[in-house]
Amino acid sequence: MAVRRPLCSRHPFKFLYTACFLTVLPIRLLGLALYYLSPATRPNRTFRQAITTKIIYLWFRFATTVEFRTPKSLEPGKDKDRFVLLDPDQINYSDAAYIGVPEVNGRIRPAEIAAFWYESPPPVGKVPELVVLHFHGGAFVLGGARPAECGWGSKDLSKRFKCPVLVPQYRLSDARDPTTAFPAALQDAVTAYTYLLYTLKVRPENIVLSGDSAGGNLAYALLRYLQYTQGLKDPADTPRPSPRAALLWAPWVNLNKRGLELDGHRNASTDFIFRDLGKWGVRAYLPEGWTSKHALYPYISPLGREFHTDVPIFIQASTAEVLYDSNCEFVVNLKKQGCTVEFLEIDHASHVTFETADFTGWEAEQGVAMDRAVEFVRRARSLVESP
DSSP: OOOOOOGGGSTTHHHHHHHHHHHHHHHHHHHHHHHTTSGGGSTTSOHHHHHHHHHHHHHHHHHHHHTOOOOOOSSOGGGTTTEEEEOGGGSTTHHHHTOSGGGSSTTOOOOOEEEEEESOOOOTTOOOSOEEEEEOOSTTTSOOSSHHHHHHHHHHHHHHHTSOEEEEOOOOOBTTBGGGSTTHHHHHHHHHHHIIIIISOOOGGGEEEEEETHHHHHHHHHHHHHHSTTSSOOTTSOOOOOOSEEEEESOOOOOSTGGGOOTTSTTGGGOSOOHHHHHHHHHHHSOTTOOTTSTTGGGTOOTTOOOOOSSOEEEEEETTSTTHHHHHHHHHHHHHTTOOEEEEEETTOOSOHHHHHHHHTOHHHHHHHHHHHHHHHHHHTTTSOOO
16 A cells, blocks of 8 residues: 655655755744743743753654655764674574564564664673663654764763663664564564674673663563563463663653644643654554554553563653653553552653753753662662573
């Protein structure tokens, strides 16, 4: 079935929209600057926090309208010192790693992916004592793993945990290419996890999963897969080695119709996430013909479909973001499942400060959240048994 793309995502309309957007952008920025000069127009926020949130909003609005994409290279480029190519065919036991859910679509097969170490790779021949495996955000259609695209949060994780952080460039979804829909990203997450286990020989209790926004969704999907190998809630399934903990930074957990009604949310004016961005992500990520009734839909929209896991979960959200309510509900549901959960809120902030705090001005608050995550992982060590 042909995909009906938005008019402004096709040339010549894409070119015309881009030209108009860039022409009026300086005027819009000047207007925003004047508007936010008065503290009355930005309660509980500094000038920097208010205007940078709107700048990010403008960028996402433009990217969504034209369905902006940048090619993802498998070459190291200028990031060669931290680059690693993950090849499923070269990872020990990789054939056995993709059974069940990753095989749900025979057209989507495990593929080579690029990954990047922060701040630097572990010493050659030495098994790291701790590794964080982080998945970047971007509604499954935007973002990237290179330092120019997602460097701040991963860099700070590495600094505070005093360990290497691996960020894989999982395949982004494109509605025009069905082979990039689910479970392509999950396959890539499995590739990265098995690389740490079987190539670098890192023990599972020394791996911490992490993800921001859509990356948090992916981290939780990987956690589900590790527990339910076949992708079904069947206690007879043999679980795979579980990580020490999972860190979910403002995770995108509600991809149902209700969860996409963001423009009318009370926090819509204080955040940069909106309905059309979410709809684009879902349209590209959701396999053709799937609905919320599909047996594997919990891998796509986990809210209300939580499961019990012994892996401790740390969740951070901001009170002025549109995903705040779904994150709160997610935490409550996890606790009802008997999970060990710690929830930290950042007051008055917008979405995913994990990745934007250095730009938007919430570095101090995000630093506190990072330190709490470090302490959480330290305590989690005693809760996760060695396989």
